Amino acid sequence: MSDKTPIDIKSWIREQWGASKLPPGGVVPAPATSLEYKTGEWREFKPILDDEKCTGCTQCYFICPDDAIKMDDRFHPIFDYDFCKGCTLCVEICPVDAIKIVKEVK
Amino acid sequence: MAKVENQEVKGLTGDQAVAYALLNIDPDVVPAYPITPQTIIMEKFSEFWADGLVKTELVHVESEHSAMSAAVGASATGARVFTATASQGVALMYEILFIASGSRLPIVMAVANRALSAPINIHGELTDQLVTRDAGWVSFIGEDAQEAYDHTIIGFKIAEYPEVSLPFMYGLEGFIVTHALEPVYMLDKKTIYDFIGEFREPSNWVFAPGNPGAQGLLALPDYYMELKYQQEQGMKNARKVIPKVLDEFGEITGRYYHEVEPFHMEDAKYAFITAGASSGTAKAVVQRLRSKGEPVGMVKLRTIRPYPDEQLSELLKDLDGVMVVDRSVTFGSPASIQATDLASALLKHRKFPRVLSSAIVGLGGRDITEKDFEGLYEQLKKDVQEDVSRTHWWGVRI
Numbered sequence: 001m002s003d004k005t006p007i008d009i010k011s012w013i014r015e016q017w018g019a020s021k022l023p024p025g026g027v028v029p030a031p032a033t034s035l036e037y038k039t040g041e042w043r044e045f046k047p048i049l050d051d052e053k054c055t056g057c058t059q060c061y062f063i064c065p066d067d068a069i070k071m072d073d074r075f076h077p078i079f080d081y082d083f084c085k086g087c088t089l090c091v092e093i094c095p096v097d098a099i100k101i102v103k104e105v106k
Numbered sequence: 107m108a109k110v111e112n113q114e115v116k117g118l119t120g121d122q123a124v125a126y127a128l129l130n131i132d133p134d135v136v137p138a139y140p141i142t143p144q145t146i147i148m149e150k151f152s153e154f155w156a157d158g159l160v161k162t163e164l165v166h167v168e169s170e171h172s173a174m175s176a177a178v179g180a181s182a183t184g185a186r187v188f189t190a191t192a193s194q195g196v197a198l199m200y201e202i203l204f205i206a207s208g209s210r211l212p213i214v215m216a217v218a219n220r221a222l223s224a225p226i227n228i229h230g231e232l233t234d235q236l237v238t239r240d241a242g243w244v245s246f247i248g249e250d251a252q253e254a255y256d257h258t259i260i261g262f263k264i265a266e267y268p269e270v271s272l273p274f275m276y277g278l279e280g281f282i283v284t285h286a287l288e289p290v291y292m293l294d295k296k297t298i299y300d301f302i303g304e305f306r307e308p309s310n311w312v313f314a315p316g317n318p319g320a321q322g323l324l325a326l327p328d329y330y331m332e333l334k335y336q337q338e339q340g341m342k343n344a345r346k347v348i349p350k351v352l353d354e355f356g357e358i359t360g361r362y363y364h365e366v367e368p369f370h371m372e373d374a375k376y377a378f379i380t381a382g383a384s385s386g387t388a389k390a391v392v393q394r395l396r397s398k399g400e401p402v403g404m405v406k407l408r409t410i411r412p413y414p415d416e417q418l419s420e421l422l423k424d425l426d427g428v429m430v431v432d433r434s435v436t437f438g439s440p441a442s443i444q445a446t447d448l449a450s451a452l453l454k455h456r457k458f459p460r461v462l463s464s465a466i467v468g469l470g471g472r473d474i475t476e477k478d479f480e481g482l483y484e485q486l487k488k489d490v491q492e493d494v495s496r497t498h499w500w501g502v503r504i
């Protein structure tokens with residue numbers, strides 16, 4: 001299978017694929033399918049930026065274990081809530097307390 | 107394929123026989139770690155490699171755990187992979203054995219069967235291989251150097267069948283087979299390539315440039331069972347593939363093997379079940395007892411997984427007594443390792459001999475002699491007379 005093969009990983013889940021249809025050996029024969037799996041749903045705490053306080057030091061960007069922070073052109077964080085799991089590491093590392101944490105309400 | 111006439115014969119030990127088979131298979135990758143009594147397989151193969159006779163990538167790893175891990179990684183790229191080990195080496199690989207089968211990688215491994223520590227012992231015993239019976243590998247046991255040679259070739263063919271796609275291990279008992287010199291009939295490179303194919307045809311997605319994907323992933327309760335069921339399907343398919351492959355191999359070599367090999371089972375009232383090297387001794391004894399009019403036969407077991415339950419229950423039904431002669435040990439079990447498998451097989455098919463006894467014999471390489479089999483035959487008759495199935499620690503000093 002080449003990288004051009006379209007693969008709708010969601011259909012595996014939607015259609016509840018069984019043993020005869022799933023690729024053997026538990027492989028996923030397509031790239032970057034983790035983007036389809038929104039780990040942000042696991043989040044219990046949600047980081048929120050106080051833009052006034054942020055100095056653009058980028059420390060939160062580098063510590064995020066889930067690559068869930070992008071930076072704007074002032075190097076202020078933009079959280080990708082699809083993948084932020086709410087580990088609060090960014091909150092802890094911020095030297096000016098510019099990230100606050102709120103309980104996730106779903 | 108037509109029969110190969112004039113096969114070259116060489117005097118080889120079991121280990122050397124495996125190396126000579128590998129010489130003509132020329133596997134892509136061989137990661138290995140030395141351990142007695144497997145050592146000569148790799149020593150001999152390294153010589154071939156150093157002489158430029160094989161194109162194999164030979165990986166010197168620092169442990170058996172790494173050997174099997176490297177085998178998994180290499181096989182996941184579509185490479186044809188071989189390794190060999192024994193005893194503690196199998197035990198150290200244990201974790202990765204399940205990853206190889208769960209990832210459906212047709213790795214082939216020789217096990218120079220040796221007793222497990224403690225106490226440390228380097229001699230022949232089948233326990234190291236038998237305890238891996240739940241690891242999802244197709245598992246064969248051979249009797250002599252010729253079978254070690256042949257299983258090496260047969261193993262690749264079975265494992266690589268797309269509908270099987272499972273790793274394959276085969277045993278050759280430490281010293282008795284690994285180090286004893288015997289005449290071995292060999293096949294040329296072309297015949298082997300025609301038989302197993304020059305390259306492995308990956309039946310599954312493999313790591314390759316321009317082929318992105320992922321292997322070794324997490325599967326949670328919602329998918330894990332389906333993937334395990336696929337493995338059982340692979341085993342089921344192996345049941346169909348094995349006799350086909352053995353037949354094809356027989357056509358080429360004249361050496362016809364079977365999952366179970368009955369000997370003098372016609373009208374037998376009593377039977378031995380054997381596996382591995384002691385089968386030859388059993389044959390000699392059965393032959394002699396038959397010539398004296400004793401109604402005894404034997405069945406040599408070649409395939410441990412998938413277990414040939416149907417064939418065995420068919421052969422053993424209506425017998426008065428069966429004695430499983432088991433060169434392995436388990437503790438606190440209802441019977442010996444092989445006898446418990448056999449008991450479930452008989453129960454499944456609802457065909458029973460009256461008595462199913464087992465004997466734990468030859469541990470740590472202790473000889474299993476003709477006298478032992480004669481004694482076991484008397485013991486079996488006694489068990490039948492008293493109508494009890496027993497597990498005998500045969501020849502142990504108490």
Ligand code: SF4
Binds near residue numbers: 047069091
């Ligand atoms: S809470 Fe954790 S996962 Fe979310 S943005 Fe901060 S560091 Fe990243």
Ligand code: SF4
Binds near residue numbers: 053056076096097099
């Ligand atoms: S660590 Fe705090 S101050 Fe630094 S960029 Fe992130 S939010 Fe802004």
